Amino acid sequence: MTDTLLDNVPRVTGRHHNRALAQARRAKAVxxxxxxxxxxxxxxxxxxxNKGxxxxxxxxxxxxxxxxxxxxLRFLEAQRLDAVQAAYWDQAMKGDYKAARIVLRIMDQRARLLGLYPAPNKRSNTQAAQEPITVYDFDDNGHLIPVDPHNDADE
Incomplete structure (x- = not known):
């Protein structure tokens, strides 16, 4: 890493109220x-x-x-997703449903990273988005099924 002013960002324990320091720490985290x-x-x-x-x-x-x-950072993360997808693409196209599932998850992650999904409506969890997007995944039997694109839970 190059030597920058951010290399001197102090390690902080507990909460603090220094906004400039908080901004410098966020930039350093990126x-x-x-x-x-x-x-x-x-x-x-x-x-x-913690990591959360x-x-x-x-x-x-x-x-x-x-x-x-x-x-x-967004570009770098997209490149990383591209590299992983490329590693599984041929297997997925040959019918390997586990590889296809990985590819679909990578595509979902890329869509999230690039902001391609509509933002959830913050006023009510019950209101549907104006233009719903259907995302598909494979079940354990290799059948394509619709899934909730906003649910990150692993099966």
Missing amino acids: ELRMAGKTYQQIADLLGYA TVHRILTNALTEHEVDSIDE
Whole structure:
């Protein structure tokens, strides 16, 4: 990693009210993620409570375009998804339903990363989106079934 002003971001334990420091830590978290660090490694390096906190911070930064390097991170993550998809593509096209399931999950993750799904309606969980999107996955028998694109639960 290049030597930047962010390399001197102090490790913080507990809550603090310094907004400039919080912004610098968020930017550093994005930089570390771009360098391939795991959420847990970033939490340990920057003093976040846990990897879930880092995930939330990075997700918010992506959503809000909060850090200048977000487009670069989004591009890098899309490239990583492309590489994994390429590794499974031929198997999926030959009928390997496990490989096809992985490819479909990668495609779903890419769509989320790029903001291709409509945002859930925050006023009511029961209101349907104006233009619903049907996402498909394979069940254990290899049959294509519709799934909820907003549900990340692994079976």
